Every structure is written in C-alpha cells, then in structure tokens.
Amino acid sequence: MPNFITSYFGSTLTPGAAGNQFWALVYVFVIFTGVSVAVMAMNWLERKALAHFQIRLGPMRVGPHGLLQPIADAIKLALKEDIIPAEADQFIFWVAPLIGLLAAFTVYTVIPFGPSEAVSDMNIGILFMLGVSSIGVLGIVVAGWASNSHYPLIGALRSSAQMVSYEVAMGLAVVSAVLMTSMNEKGTGTLSMIGIVQAQQQQGIWFIFKFFPLGFIAFAIFAIAMIAETNRAPFDMAEAESELTAGYHTEYSGLRWSLFMLAEYAAMIAVSSIAITVWLGGWMRPFPNLLRAPAWDFIFSLFPGLTFAGLAAIAAIGTVRMPSHSFFKIQRIGLAGFAAVLGLISFLLLVLAVAGRSPDASVAARFNAAIGYVYWFVLKIAVFMYLFIWYRATWPRYRFDQLMRVGWKVLLPISLAVLILTAIVGVLVS
C-alpha cells in the first residue's frame, strides 16, 4: 500500500494533526455518510415516536413499521417539482439552503468521536463550532428574505432575533465549562474539543457534576439555548406552523426544502455533540475512574455488540409477529434479512470485543477501543436526539415575547452568575 495510507496506521493523532490528507478525507466521507444516515433514521424515529406519543401508529405502510419511509420520502423530495417564486430573489433563494447546509456540516470537522477519531483537532475547537453554527442562521434569515413573501420574512426576523439572544447565554455557559478545564497544574485551560474531554478525563469527573450544582446549571442553560439555536419545539418560532404556515421555508419545495431539513437535523446532532463534549465526558464510557479494572473495560466493551444484538432481537420478534397474510411476505423476508444483518454485526462486534480484550497494542485491541469511543459518543447523541423529540411532543410553543424574556432576563443573568461563581470556586479550590 502507498505510504500516505499506511503511514497513519498506529497513530494516536487525528488525521488533521498528523497531517494525513488521505485519512482526513476518508474521515470526512465517513462522517458525512454517517450523519446523512443518522438524519434519515432520526426522521423515521421522530415520526414514529411523535405518533406513539399521540397514540397513533405513524408510518406503517412503506416497509415493516414504516422502516423504508425515509427512503421513500427522499425519492419523493428529489423528484418533486422545484418551484422558485417569480418575485423571489433568484440567486439568494438558490444559495440560502446551501449556506445552512455548509455551516451545519463544516462543524463536524472538530467533533471528537474519540481521542483520535476526529477529522482534526483545533486549538480553537469550541469557538469554531459555536461560530460556524451561528453562520447557519444566516441561511435561514436570507431564505426568509429571498422568498419575498410575508410569512417567511416574519419567520426570518424571529429566527435572527432568537439566535442573537440565545447565543449569548450559550456562549457564557460554555465559557464556565472552559474555566473548569484550567483546573490543572499548568493553570491554563483549553478550547480544543479533544482537550476539553481530556481535561475531564484527567480531573476524573464529567463537568456536569463538577462544582455541583454549577456545572449542572451551566449544562441546563446550554441545553435550553441549544433548542432555541436549532429552531426546535418549543422554541420553533421561526417555523411556527399555526401562525406562519411554515415560517422561513414556506416558499421552498422539493430538494431545496429537504436541504433545509438536512441542515436542521445535522445542526441538532452538532449542538448535541457540543453539549456531550463539554459536559458529558465526550467519548468516555460511564465511570471510567470508579470502575477502572480491566474486567470492567471488557464488560463495557461488550455494550456495542449487545446493543446490536438487542436490535436484532427486536427485528426478529417483529418478523415472528408479522401477520401471516401473503401480502406481508416480502416485508417479512426483508425484516428477517435485516435481523440477520444486525445479528451478524452484533456477532462481529462481540468477537472483536473478546479478541481485543487485552490492553495491548494489537490491531484488535486498538480497533475495539476505537469502536468503544465512537459507540459511547453516538449513544449520548442518540439520547439527546430522543430528548429533542420528547420536548417537541410534550411542550407547547412559546410566545415570542416569552421567548425573549426567558433568553434575556432568565438565562443570561443565571449564566453570568454561574460564570462568576465558577471562577470564584475554581480560585478557592486550586
């Protein structure tokens, strides 16, 4: 194999830090594909979960339990007529979804799925993430303006006001966590995403529990602000369908509209991973310092395989419970095949966990560790994604003045107080 491929093997650095463009590109493709698939899965899960919250069934027709519904939706959206309103600003109307999409995906450069499982590590990582995701709002604002229609414009105005307000509280909450990273002998913190997780590793505590309840309050502020930042219910004022039909994307249709949706969900995953990196220990498994024996390492490394085994079991049960009518024959075969694939993945992961259980530098052990990092990170993201759906199903939409009041008069003072208290406690402790 050429040197540019093999030279990265055994490296404990991200491809960006090691300067290996080939593997950086591979990581970019893997992350892009993974996020796109995750968005499709999220689309299905959201429709299903929302339906069950409201005692409905949700999509049931396309594939078993509507599993193929996202694919059908994607085909439908790609084939739909692409309408640009006659009075719209053509160029900006065209470019607006791309701005949102680019910003949402650029952020993934620095998300650390593991100590070396990121495209690159930047010393300004967290600032880069917050900054670039704030550019995504421009896409929404510009889309609302370019549509040259009243509802989108109101949606865009609301969105820009909301973003500016919540970004402040969000930033201050992150700063209080960055202060916590400086609790070391050197006395300087870090803004690097990988560095923040390593600081938690070194201090032996997730920042959500640090200086209790200060870390927890900062996390709660971020968790509220990130819903507002991604325009999700209950803060989805920009697309409040009962008031503005669909808000900023009222005039969009077909593929362009789906780009907005892709950007929105990608941004949701991105902000969740900021919260996970900064407060929830990033790629670390639960209790890495309390249960640190190699036996515990082995037990926790079984989790990815067992998760897939559980999914395979659910699919198998679905196959068995499928009605025995001949109409469901193809669906049944498909679901059985899906169960078999999941079972195979589970088997391979379990074999890998057993083969790589000794903490040496063998390829299996390395690979096993990498899978563990990515698994715990993705599991935490999945929890956040479910919370997003849960919020949407549970809470009614805020009124705009209430939204502004919460942002400026509640979250901002609390986050400032938390910042100052964190600094004081940090100085007293060290």
Added chain:
Amino acid sequence: MNPVIHSVAPMTMMGPGMAPVATPFFFYMLAGLAIAGGVLVIVLRNAVHSALSLIVTLLAVTGLYLMLYAPFVAAVQIFVYAGGIMLLFLFVIMLVNIDRAAKDRRFNRIWPIGLAAGCGLFALFVSAFVKGRALFPDRMMAMSESSNTQQIADLLYGNVDRMGQYRMGPYTFAFEIASLLLLVAILGAVIMTKKKI
C-alpha cells in the same frame, strides 16, 4: 495529575503535514475574494446583497488570519462579525424600507473626500509595503512551506494560551479601557432608544 494526558497537543505531536500547503494560492484566492466582496458591497444596489458580500469579505479575511497563525482572532472574527454583527445588520436592513433606499443616488457629493481618504490609506499601505522592513522589526520568523514545523506548531497551539496570559497580564489596563469604550456605546444606545428609564 498526569501531565501526559493533560497537555492537549504536545509539540512533538505535530507531524510533517502541519506545514502550510500551497500558501500563495490560498493567499491570492482569499485576498481576491476579500477585495471582490468589498467592491460588491458598495456597487450592489440591494442592501441585503451588500450585506451578503460583506459576509464574504469577512470570511475571506478570517482565512487570511488563519494563514497568519492567528486562529483565535479568526474564530472571534467568525463568531462576532460574520455570525453576530452581520445577523443584526440583516435584521435591521429587513426592517427598514429598502425599496426607497434602492432608488437613492449611491455616490453622493462627498466622494472627493472619500477618494482623498482612500488614496491616503493606499499610500500608507504602499509605504508600509516598501519600507516594511525598516518600520517593523524583523522579529517574526519567516514562514514558508519548507520552514520548521515545530515552530509553526508552537505558534498555533500556544496562540490562545498566550493571548489569555497577555490579556490578563501586561495588557490588562488596555483591555479594560477597550471594554469601557464598549460600555459607553451600550449606555448611549440604551439612552437613545429608551424614552424613559
């Protein structure tokens, strides 16, 4: 306390790839984008189009900051200018009536003054370019594609730390004065907008 885990990016971690690649190409591309965006800001009739061109300029300048090994300044540029301030610009532009503004004459009577100021600035730049070596001490190392990656890594990864230390150390007073300026501006805005306080 394990110092090995802590130090985020020890300088030994930098591989050969940290050396800048295709520097002239990126410089000319970014500089060209910045200038084109700047020209479009004043040439375009529609205020929203101008604002978008300004964003292009700001982002291109961000890239130039990155090339100058100032990642923190670049991040702040994105965060504050391209993200926050331009969003407020757009917000205001959408609220005011731009139909009338589009019909106004764009180049008004004070253009000779503007021209003189522009020429003065250009002359300053030219003189700085010509006599740069004499004006500014040659302390910074010359960075090229073949230069020492260790020094580059040191610069890159030490940037934020050093910035914070300087700001809390020798430049505290200047920093606080600058923040006082912002405070005055905020107070002025509040007094001008609120009828009764």
